[in-house]
Amino acid sequence: MNAGTTDEVRAERECSRIEAFSDGVFAIAITLLVLDLVQIPPGAAGQNLIQVYLPHWERFLAFVVGFCTILVCWINHHHMFLYIRRFDSRLMWLNGFLLLLVTFAPFPTAILAQYINHSASGAVPTFGFGYFLMAFAYSCLWSYAYSHDLLVRDGDRDFFLAIRTTYRYASIYNLLAFFICFLSIPLAIVLYLLMFAVFAFPKEFATRLSRERAARKQGQELPRRE
Amino acid sequence: MNAGTTDEVRAERECSRIEAFSDGVFAIAITLLVLDLVQIPPGAAGQNLIQVYLPHWERFLAFVVGFCTILVCWINHHHMFLYIRRFDSRLMWLNGFLLLLVTFAPFPTAILAQYINHSASGAVPTFGFGYFLMAFAYSCLWSYAYSHDLLVRDGDRDFFLAIRTTYRYASIYNLLAFFICFLSIPLAIVLYLLMFAVFAFPKEFATRLSRERAARKQGQELPRRE
Amino acid sequence: MNAGTTDEVRAERECSRIEAFSDGVFAIAITLLVLDLVQIPPGAAGQNLIQVYLPHWERFLAFVVGFCTILVCWINHHHMFLYIRRFDSRLMWLNGFLLLLVTFAPFPTAILAQYINHSASGAVPTFGFGYFLMAFAYSCLWSYAYSHDLLVRDGDRDFFLAIRTTYRYASIYNLLAFFICFLSIPLAIVLYLLMFAVFAFPKEFATRLSRERAARKQGQELPRRE
Amino acid sequence: MNAGTTDEVRAERECSRIEAFSDGVFAIAITLLVLDLVQIPPGAAGQNLIQVYLPHWERFLAFVVGFCTILVCWINHHHMFLYIRRFDSRLMWLNGFLLLLVTFAPFPTAILAQYINHSASGAVPTFGFGYFLMAFAYSCLWSYAYSHDLLVRDGDRDFFLAIRTTYRYASIYNLLAFFICFLSIPLAIVLYLLMFAVFAFPKEFATRLSRERAARKQGQELPRRE
Numbered sequence A, B, C, D: 001m002n003a004g005t006t007d008e009v010r011a012e013r014e015c016s017r018i019e020a021f022s023d024g025v026f027a028i029a030i031t032l033l034v035l036d037l038v039q040i041p042p043g044a045a046g047q048n049l050i051q052v053y054l055p056h057w058e059r060f061l062a063f064v065v066g067f068c069t070i071l072v073c074w075i076n077h078h079h080m081f082l083y084i085r086r087f088d089s090r091l092m093w094l095n096g097f098l099l100l101l102v103t104f105a106p107f108p109t110a111i112l113a114q115y116i117n118h119s120a121s122g123a124v125p126t127f128g129f130g131y132f133l134m135a136f137a138y139s140c141l142w143s144y145a146y147s148h149d150l151l152v153r154d155g156d157r158d159f160f161l162a163i164r165t166t167y168r169y170a171s172i173y174n175l176l177a178f179f180i181c182f183l184s185i186p187l188a189i190v191l192y193l194l195m196f197a198v199f200a201f202p203k204e205f206a207t208r209l210s211r212e213r214a215a216r217k218q219g220q221e222l223p224r225r226e
Helices: A002-032 A034-038 A049-081 A089-104 A106-147 A157-180 A185-199 A202-225 B002-032 B034-038 B049-081 B089-104 B106-115 B120-147 B157-180 B185-199 B202-225 C002-032 C034-038 C049-081 C089-104 C106-147 C157-180 C185-199 C202-225 D002-032 D034-038 D049-081 D089-104 D106-147 D157-180 D185-199 D202-225
Strands: none
Touching: A002 A034, A002 A049, A002 A089, A002 B002, A002 B089, A002 C002, A002 C034, A002 C049, A002 D002, A034 A049, A034 A106, A034 B002, A034 B034, A034 B089, A034 B106, A034 C034, A049 A089, A049 A106, A049 A185, A049 A202, A049 B002, A049 B089, A049 B120, A089 A106, A089 C002, A089 C034, A089 C049, A106 A157, A106 A185, A106 C034, A106 C049, A157 A185, A157 A202, A185 A202, B002 B034, B002 B049, B002 B089, B002 C002, B002 D002, B002 D089, B034 B049, B034 B106, B034 D002, B034 D034, B034 D089, B034 D106, B049 B089, B049 B106, B049 B120, B049 B185, B049 B202, B049 D002, B049 D089, B049 D106, B089 B106, B089 B120, B106 B120, B120 B157, B120 B185, B157 B185, B157 B202, B185 B202, C002 C034, C002 C049, C002 C089, C002 D002, C002 D034, C002 D049, C034 C049, C034 C106, C034 D034, C049 C089, C049 C106, C049 C185, C049 C202, C089 C106, C089 D002, C089 D034, C089 D049, C106 C157, C106 C185, C106 D034, C106 D049, C157 C185, C157 C202, C185 C202, D002 D034, D002 D049, D002 D089, D034 D049, D034 D106, D049 D089, D049 D106, D049 D185, D049 D202, D089 D106, D106 D157, D106 D185, D157 D185, D157 D202, D185 D202
């Protein structure tokens, strides 16, 4: 009994440290984005600030897009780790792969700032490919934790299954959106905005999905009872 | 009963992680400010250090102003999150908006360093507009938490109401100060210093406000008793 | 009894803070690596992104190598600190030496990016020497904690001994690999990949080692019983 | 009784967050130092790495000096906050002033790297003045916490008094060393090395001091008894 408690304390501590390290990486990646703005060269004498900074609007846009991307990533990471409370070495490496993508995020953001004006057809798919890799990493992370019994034990399995479904479809959705980038940039942007709207609120989406599924199940069972 | 405890543990853990992420963002934004100082080009041979660095006094001033701005922000964030102990997705996004402003703070600081000498009429309103947005974000954050019952349950409601009033007036005050920037820079600076003096000690200010209100209430009630 | 509990609480808090500080250093060092990628100069008009970034492939390779190096370091740090739960000032300095090496890691990574193309014979030993210092620091850290009774008291001593053996051999292995860098770069790279494969999963490796040793011990004891 | 417990929980949480924020600032300041090394321009073709980097030895020295400075600061901060477990707004601002100095530390480190070769008479006093300010900030922080009853209540008052004495003398010592910088750089360096040796192990030093004082007290009391 006592040993069991110690193991739980250790597992809890392990999770806290992995979260703290991940939080650090997210926080730094999101804050480094401003360095691109700080490096805008100062204007000539007599120019007012709006004249100086308006021609660099794409850097500000990229800053906001990069910030939202990493924030949505963090929200989804946070959402998953409310339920992942045990760890093995492979899950740690899957989390490491995810952090690699987060660390890398300022790079496509810088590309977006440099190229959106001249060749959006290069910048948008770069971002899009990053999104696909992230969705795929999240999907792997959750599927692994789900199938290796690393989630909290008192949780609602239907809810967990709904989360798995969400991220699986998100991977496929992002792969499609990536290919659409080569057909039509505006359509791809609409698709990405839609995806943002869903993954900005991952908890609410998974809750609704699991409720709908539960309702459908009951709907299927009821006729059988008759 | 048991399930209730687990939910509380999870809410507590959720808050800790949001605080840890926010702390990371604050800590990095505040530390990145020094990069501007490190990049001052070295002086010619024979110059002493004071000759080299004195002409760059505005960078050192901007460093201190930027540091104090982010520190005051952190103190107010810390002050609020002593009482906000539950979370929903919308509050997380309000907090995200606040962090966007914090992450952005090194940018107006860099503008201050570059322009205060040549055109303070450009640099001060930029900072001022940032202050207004921050005050507005804090006000939204607290009002949302207050009205959606996300504060600690054993707290003093009068005190919480006093905090809400403080940040609401701060938003209006900052909007006015922003417009005054276009009339008189020195007056605007005096107004901002006054505001700093208050929000450097948000707890003390809210405590005094809630006591005064309580005293006034009792003063109104006493005549009725007669 | 009461005082004992307080001391334990304080030791636990001390460990948490040292971990938090170390996590911060690891997280920042790993995220700073991207700054090298962001500074790649933008391409001329008409070039597509692949034409622009392909000639800089060595920077991307260095980014991944640097990321994996720091991540493996963090995993091993995390692995050790699951069992190191008390601290004295000397252990704090050993940990400080380790963090110095981690902080330094972006420098050999930058060298790798600049030189791997022109003179791998310079870049690989630089990295290799860093690996040797890190393995040595880990070995000192664990040996010190082991011999000064700073590990958790309810732990498995055989397992702890296996960890000590692992890191001791790793120091020697890395020293040899460093000298092999001057004989044959490809052979050295193979040796480093092998080492990565082991220290990516330090827990599993030490567990297997301690089991094998236990099995051998029993094997030796059994004949004696006969 | 219950309210008392809640207040203690809140005070504990408050301390944890202040520590987490401070840890973040320390960790980033210490890691940013490497940026100066990464920016060393690559050598010409045909040069080996030692030829390229040896002329920049002062940057590596500055990196190690800066790292040790911030690490010693962190160790002393950690040492103090083991006993400071309550907070008021003024202590938070004293801590903020300390963090300002920590954030600023990469700047004198950069000066050291640029000037130690040409004019050590400029670089050493800059560092020295920073040390004096830090010692002064620590002294204020501890004195304030001591006299306003913000330390743990079950602690040894003699030990706390010994800590106060240590940091008070350190302030005076650093002020003297700063003036000696203008007389003799080598002597000043010896004085700073001595100080490092003490504050690398603040706990051990204060323990010894409080024991000596206790012994002297008893020595004074014993004759009286006779």
